[in-house]
Amino acid sequence: MNEINYLNTSDSCVAPVSISIHKSSKFIKDIDIIKTNCSNILSPLLNQIFNEDCIDGMKRIPDGTIDAIITDPPYGIAKKNPLKGSSHGKVQTISSEWDIFGSINEFQKFTSIWLKECHRVLKSNGSIAIWGDRRNIFFIQPLIEKLFPKFLDLFTWIKRDAPPNITRRGLAASTEFCLIYSKSETGWTFNHDDIKKYNNGKQMRNYIDIQRTMPANERTEHPTQKKIETQLLLVEMLSNKDNIVLDPFVGSGTTAVASKQLDRNYICFEKNKKYFEIALDRLRK
Numbered sequence: 001m002n003e004i005n006y007l008n009t010s011d012s013c014v015a016p017v018s019i020s021i022h023k024s025s026k027f028i029k030d031i032d033i034i035k036t037n038c039s040n041i042l043s044p045l046l047n048q049i050f051n052e053d054c055i056d057g058m059k060r061i062p063d064g065t066i067d068a069i070i071t072d073p074p075y076g077i078a079k080k081n082p083l084k085g086s087s088h089g090k091v092q093t094i095s096s097e098w099d100i101f102g103s104i105n106e107f108q109k110f111t112s113i114w115l116k117e118c119h120r121v122l123k124s125n126g127s128i129a130i131w132g133d134r135r136n137i138f139f140i141q142p143l144i145e146k147l148f149p150k151f152l153d154l155f156t157w158i159k160r161d162a163p164p165n166i167t168r169r170g171l172a173a174s175t176e177f178c179l180i181y182s183k184s185e186t187g188w189t190f191n192h193d194d195i196k197k198y199n200n201g202k203q204m205r206n207y208i209d210i211q212r213t214m215p216a217n218e219r220t221e222h223p224t225q226k227k228i229e230t231q232l233l234l235v236e237m238l239s240n241k242d243n244i245v246l247d248p249f250v251g252s253g254t255t256a257v258a259s260k261q262l263d264r265n266y267i268c269f270e271k272n273k274k275y276f277e278i279a280l281d282r283l284r285k
Protein backbone atom coordinates (compact mmCIF):
# COMPACT_ATOMS: atom_id res chain seq x y z
CA MET A 1 0.00 0.00 0.00
CA ASN A 2 1.25 3.45 -0.86
CA GLU A 3 0.54 6.41 1.40
CA ILE A 4 0.29 9.70 -0.43
CA ASN A 5 0.02 12.77 1.74
CA TYR A 6 -0.58 15.51 -0.78
CA LEU A 7 -3.13 16.06 -3.48
CA ASN A 8 -3.47 18.82 -6.05
CA THR A 9 -6.92 20.31 -5.56
CA SER A 10 -6.42 23.11 -8.04
CA ASP A 11 -3.59 24.28 -10.24
CA SER A 12 -2.23 26.43 -7.46
CA CYS A 13 -3.07 24.57 -4.29
CA VAL A 14 -1.78 21.35 -2.86
CA ALA A 15 -3.87 20.29 0.09
CA PRO A 16 -2.75 17.75 2.66
CA VAL A 17 -5.10 14.76 2.37
CA SER A 18 -4.98 11.12 3.21
CA ILE A 19 -5.09 8.71 0.26
CA SER A 20 -4.59 5.02 0.61
CA ILE A 21 -3.85 3.17 -2.63
CA HIS A 22 -3.78 -0.60 -2.48
CA LYS A 23 -1.23 -1.40 -5.14
CA SER A 24 -2.69 -4.79 -5.84
CA SER A 25 -6.25 -3.63 -5.73
CA LYS A 26 -8.28 -3.49 -8.91
CA PHE A 27 -10.93 -1.49 -7.13
CA ILE A 28 -10.84 2.21 -7.63
CA LYS A 29 -13.27 2.49 -4.71
CA ASP A 30 -10.38 1.51 -2.44
CA ILE A 31 -8.99 4.94 -2.99
CA ASP A 32 -10.24 7.12 -0.21
CA ILE A 33 -9.90 10.75 -1.09
CA ILE A 34 -10.79 13.29 1.53
CA LYS A 35 -11.62 16.43 -0.38
CA THR A 36 -10.20 19.39 1.37
CA ASN A 37 -10.70 22.98 0.49
CA CYS A 38 -7.57 25.15 0.60
CA SER A 39 -9.19 27.92 2.58
CA ASN A 40 -10.28 25.44 5.26
CA ILE A 41 -6.74 24.19 5.60
CA LEU A 42 -5.40 27.69 5.96
CA SER A 43 -8.03 29.07 8.31
CA PRO A 44 -6.26 27.98 11.54
CA LEU A 45 -3.20 29.91 10.33
CA LEU A 46 -4.94 33.08 9.21
CA ASN A 47 -4.44 36.38 10.99
CA GLN A 48 -1.92 34.96 13.38
CA ILE A 49 1.67 35.63 14.30
CA PHE A 50 3.56 32.51 15.35
CA ASN A 51 6.40 32.77 17.84
CA GLU A 52 8.63 30.31 16.03
CA ASP A 53 11.35 29.90 13.45
CA CYS A 54 9.79 30.67 10.07
CA ILE A 55 11.61 27.83 8.32
CA ASP A 56 9.79 25.34 10.56
CA GLY A 57 6.54 27.30 10.62
CA MET A 58 6.20 27.75 6.88
CA LYS A 59 6.15 23.95 6.49
CA ARG A 60 2.55 24.04 7.76
CA ILE A 61 1.48 26.24 4.84
CA PRO A 62 0.27 24.23 1.84
CA ASP A 63 1.84 24.79 -1.59
CA GLY A 64 0.57 27.68 -3.70
CA THR A 65 -1.76 29.29 -1.18
CA ILE A 66 -0.23 32.70 -0.42
CA ASP A 67 -1.05 35.78 -2.52
CA ALA A 68 1.88 38.01 -1.55
CA ILE A 69 5.01 37.77 0.57
CA ILE A 70 6.26 41.03 2.01
CA THR A 71 9.21 40.75 4.32
CA ASP A 72 12.13 42.48 5.98
CA PRO A 73 14.53 39.64 6.77
CA PRO A 74 17.82 39.79 8.71
CA TYR A 75 20.27 41.88 6.64
CA GLY A 76 23.44 40.24 7.95
CA ILE A 77 24.94 43.65 8.76
CA ALA A 78 25.04 43.56 12.56
CA LYS A 79 28.34 43.76 14.39
CA LYS A 80 29.35 42.10 17.65
CA ASN A 81 30.85 45.37 18.91
CA PRO A 82 28.72 48.06 17.34
CA LEU A 83 29.81 51.65 16.93
CA LYS A 84 28.15 54.18 19.20
CA GLY A 85 28.14 57.93 18.95
CA SER A 86 26.29 61.11 19.73
CA SER A 87 27.88 63.82 17.56
CA HIS A 88 24.61 64.36 15.67
CA GLY A 89 22.14 62.92 18.14
CA LYS A 90 21.96 59.31 19.24
CA VAL A 91 23.63 56.93 16.79
CA GLN A 92 23.99 53.20 17.27
CA THR A 93 24.72 50.47 14.76
CA ILE A 94 22.82 47.19 14.97
CA SER A 95 24.14 44.50 17.31
CA SER A 96 21.17 42.12 17.30
CA GLU A 97 22.33 38.53 17.49
CA TRP A 98 19.67 37.42 14.96
CA ASP A 99 21.37 39.57 12.32
CA ILE A 100 24.90 38.18 12.73
CA PHE A 101 26.13 35.63 10.17
CA GLY A 102 29.68 34.26 10.00
CA SER A 103 30.16 35.01 6.29
CA ILE A 104 28.36 36.05 3.12
CA ASN A 105 28.20 32.38 2.27
CA GLU A 106 26.34 31.59 5.50
CA PHE A 107 23.99 34.52 4.95
CA GLN A 108 23.21 33.25 1.45
CA LYS A 109 22.66 29.69 2.68
CA PHE A 110 20.11 30.92 5.24
CA THR A 111 18.45 33.17 2.64
CA SER A 112 18.21 30.31 0.11
CA ILE A 113 16.42 28.08 2.61
CA TRP A 114 13.67 30.51 3.52
CA LEU A 115 13.34 31.77 -0.08
CA LYS A 116 12.68 28.22 -1.32
CA GLU A 117 9.89 27.85 1.24
CA CYS A 118 8.47 31.20 0.12
CA HIS A 119 8.52 30.05 -3.50
CA ARG A 120 6.71 26.84 -2.56
CA VAL A 121 3.88 28.53 -0.65
CA LEU A 122 3.32 31.43 -3.08
CA LYS A 123 0.46 31.17 -5.60
CA SER A 124 1.53 30.82 -9.22
CA ASN A 125 0.78 34.52 -9.89
CA GLY A 126 1.90 35.75 -6.44
CA SER A 127 4.62 38.32 -5.76
CA ILE A 128 7.40 38.66 -3.23
CA ALA A 129 8.93 41.88 -1.86
CA ILE A 130 12.14 41.66 0.16
CA TRP A 131 13.88 44.53 1.94
CA GLY A 132 17.64 44.86 2.09
CA ASP A 133 20.37 47.46 2.34
CA ARG A 134 22.72 48.85 -0.30
CA ARG A 135 25.09 45.88 -0.03
CA ASN A 136 23.20 42.81 1.08
CA ILE A 137 20.52 43.24 -1.59
CA PHE A 138 23.17 42.12 -4.11
CA PHE A 139 23.70 38.89 -2.16
CA ILE A 140 19.95 38.22 -2.14
CA GLN A 141 19.23 39.09 -5.78
CA PRO A 142 20.98 36.12 -7.47
CA LEU A 143 19.09 33.77 -5.14
CA ILE A 144 15.71 35.32 -6.01
CA GLU A 145 16.56 35.30 -9.72
CA LYS A 146 17.05 31.53 -9.59
CA LEU A 147 13.53 30.98 -8.28
CA PHE A 148 11.30 33.83 -9.44
CA PRO A 149 11.15 34.50 -13.20
CA LYS A 150 9.70 38.01 -13.23
CA PHE A 151 11.59 41.03 -11.93
CA LEU A 152 9.05 43.73 -11.11
CA ASP A 153 11.23 46.42 -9.53
CA LEU A 154 13.88 47.56 -7.15
CA PHE A 155 12.03 49.94 -4.90
CA THR A 156 14.04 52.50 -2.91
CA TRP A 157 13.27 54.18 0.40
CA ILE A 158 15.07 57.52 0.69
CA LYS A 159 15.57 58.50 4.32
CA ARG A 160 16.76 62.09 4.44
CA ASP A 161 16.93 62.04 8.23
CA ALA A 162 19.20 58.97 8.39
CA PRO A 163 21.95 59.20 11.02
CA PRO A 164 25.40 60.41 10.00
CA ASN A 165 28.35 58.13 9.26
CA ILE A 166 30.15 58.58 12.57
CA THR A 167 33.44 57.19 11.26
CA ARG A 168 33.56 60.14 8.79
CA ARG A 169 35.26 57.74 6.40
CA GLY A 170 32.33 57.20 4.08
CA LEU A 171 28.89 58.35 3.00
CA ALA A 172 25.92 58.43 5.36
CA ALA A 173 23.75 55.44 4.44
CA SER A 174 20.33 56.96 3.73
CA THR A 175 18.52 54.36 1.64
CA GLU A 176 16.95 50.92 1.87
CA PHE A 177 15.97 48.77 -1.08
CA CYS A 178 13.13 46.38 -1.73
CA LEU A 179 13.40 43.76 -4.48
CA ILE A 180 10.03 42.85 -5.97
CA TYR A 181 9.54 39.71 -8.08
CA SER A 182 6.61 37.65 -9.31
CA LYS A 183 6.37 33.87 -9.53
CA SER A 184 4.85 34.19 -12.98
CA GLU A 185 5.73 36.11 -16.16
CA THR A 186 2.13 37.35 -16.35
CA GLY A 187 -0.91 37.95 -14.18
CA TRP A 188 0.62 39.38 -11.01
CA THR A 189 -1.44 41.77 -8.89
CA PHE A 190 -0.44 45.41 -9.25
CA ASN A 191 -2.91 47.94 -7.88
CA HIS A 192 -1.72 50.93 -9.89
CA ASP A 193 -4.53 53.34 -9.03
CA ASP A 194 -4.83 52.43 -5.35
CA ILE A 195 -1.22 53.36 -4.64
CA LYS A 196 -1.29 56.81 -6.27
CA LYS A 197 -2.16 58.21 -2.86
CA TYR A 198 1.42 57.47 -1.74
CA ASN A 199 2.58 59.99 -4.37
CA ASN A 200 0.09 62.86 -4.01
CA GLY A 201 -2.38 61.29 -6.44
CA LYS A 202 0.18 60.81 -9.22
CA GLN A 203 1.58 57.55 -10.63
CA MET A 204 3.74 55.93 -7.94
CA ARG A 205 7.47 56.16 -8.56
CA ASN A 206 9.86 53.35 -7.72
CA TYR A 207 10.98 55.24 -4.64
CA ILE A 208 9.43 56.74 -1.55
CA ASP A 209 10.95 59.75 0.16
CA ILE A 210 9.83 59.68 3.77
CA GLN A 211 11.56 60.32 7.09
CA ARG A 212 12.75 57.28 9.01
CA THR A 213 11.81 59.00 12.29
CA MET A 214 8.55 57.64 13.65
CA PRO A 215 5.97 59.32 15.83
CA ALA A 216 6.12 58.18 19.47
CA ASN A 217 2.82 56.32 19.15
CA GLU A 218 4.24 54.17 16.34
CA ARG A 219 7.78 53.51 17.62
CA THR A 220 8.45 50.25 19.47
CA GLU A 221 11.62 48.79 21.00
CA HIS A 222 12.40 46.80 17.87
CA PRO A 223 15.78 48.06 16.55
CA THR A 224 14.88 47.77 12.84
CA GLN A 225 11.17 48.49 12.83
CA LYS A 226 9.86 49.49 9.40
CA LYS A 227 7.64 52.50 9.02
CA ILE A 228 3.98 51.61 8.61
CA GLU A 229 3.82 53.63 5.33
CA THR A 230 6.33 51.41 3.50
CA GLN A 231 4.46 48.24 4.44
CA LEU A 232 1.04 49.76 3.70
CA LEU A 233 2.27 50.71 0.24
CA LEU A 234 3.66 47.23 -0.52
CA VAL A 235 0.61 45.38 0.82
CA GLU A 236 -1.75 47.61 -1.14
CA MET A 237 0.38 47.36 -4.30
CA LEU A 238 0.75 43.57 -4.40
CA SER A 239 -2.44 42.16 -2.86
CA ASN A 240 -6.21 42.57 -2.90
CA LYS A 241 -8.79 42.73 -0.14
CA ASP A 242 -9.21 39.33 1.62
CA ASN A 243 -5.96 38.00 0.08
CA ILE A 244 -3.34 36.31 2.25
CA VAL A 245 -0.07 38.12 2.96
CA LEU A 246 2.87 36.26 4.49
CA ASP A 247 5.74 37.84 6.44
CA PRO A 248 8.19 35.21 7.75
CA PHE A 249 10.24 37.84 9.68
CA VAL A 250 7.59 40.16 11.07
CA GLY A 251 9.59 41.68 13.98
CA SER A 252 7.37 44.21 15.74
CA GLY A 253 4.47 43.24 13.46
CA THR A 254 4.46 46.11 10.93
CA THR A 255 3.40 43.99 7.92
CA ALA A 256 0.62 42.39 9.99
CA VAL A 257 -0.64 45.80 11.16
CA ALA A 258 -0.61 47.08 7.56
CA SER A 259 -2.45 43.96 6.30
CA LYS A 260 -5.09 44.28 9.00
CA GLN A 261 -5.64 47.97 8.23
CA LEU A 262 -6.11 47.12 4.54
CA ASP A 263 -8.49 44.16 5.14
CA ARG A 264 -5.98 41.52 4.03
CA ASN A 265 -5.39 38.29 5.93
CA TYR A 266 -1.91 37.71 7.24
CA ILE A 267 0.27 34.82 8.38
CA CYS A 268 3.46 35.90 10.15
CA PHE A 269 6.40 34.43 12.04
CA GLU A 270 8.75 35.97 14.58
CA LYS A 271 11.12 33.83 16.60
CA ASN A 272 12.05 36.41 19.24
CA LYS A 273 9.57 36.34 22.14
CA LYS A 274 9.94 40.00 23.04
CA TYR A 275 9.29 41.20 19.47
CA PHE A 276 6.46 38.69 19.09
CA GLU A 277 4.76 40.21 22.12
CA ILE A 278 5.30 43.75 20.84
CA ALA A 279 3.64 42.67 17.58
CA LEU A 280 0.64 41.16 19.37
CA ASP A 281 0.30 44.32 21.39
CA ARG A 282 0.25 46.49 18.26
CA LEU A 283 -2.40 44.29 16.69
CA ARG A 284 -4.65 44.57 19.74
CA LYS A 285 -4.80 48.39 19.44
Ligand SMILES: C[S@@+](CC[C@H](N)C(=O)[O-])C[C@H]1O[C@@H](n2cnc3c(N)ncnc32)[C@H](O)[C@@H]1O
Pocket: 052, 053, 054, 055, 072, 073, 074, 075, 098, 222, 224, 225, 226, 227, 248, 249, 250, 251, 252, 253, 254, 255, 269, 270, 271, 272, 275
Ligand atom coordinates in the same frame (compact mmCIF):
# COMPACT_ATOMS: atom_id res chain seq x y z
C1 LIG B 1 14.66 43.12 10.10
S1 LIG B 1 13.73 42.49 11.42
C2 LIG B 1 12.05 42.79 10.93
C3 LIG B 1 11.52 44.10 11.44
C4 LIG B 1 10.08 44.34 11.02
N1 LIG B 1 9.98 44.70 9.63
C5 LIG B 1 9.44 45.43 11.86
O1 LIG B 1 8.87 46.37 11.29
O2 LIG B 1 9.50 45.34 13.08
C6 LIG B 1 13.91 40.77 11.22
C7 LIG B 1 13.21 39.95 12.29
O3 LIG B 1 13.34 38.57 11.94
C8 LIG B 1 13.43 37.80 13.15
N2 LIG B 1 14.03 36.51 12.78
C9 LIG B 1 15.32 36.24 12.48
N3 LIG B 1 15.47 34.97 12.09
C10 LIG B 1 14.22 34.40 12.14
C11 LIG B 1 13.71 33.12 11.83
N4 LIG B 1 14.50 32.13 11.40
N5 LIG B 1 12.38 32.90 11.95
C12 LIG B 1 11.55 33.89 12.39
N6 LIG B 1 11.98 35.13 12.71
C13 LIG B 1 13.30 35.39 12.58
C14 LIG B 1 14.26 38.67 14.08
O4 LIG B 1 14.01 38.36 15.44
C15 LIG B 1 13.79 40.08 13.69
O5 LIG B 1 12.79 40.55 14.55
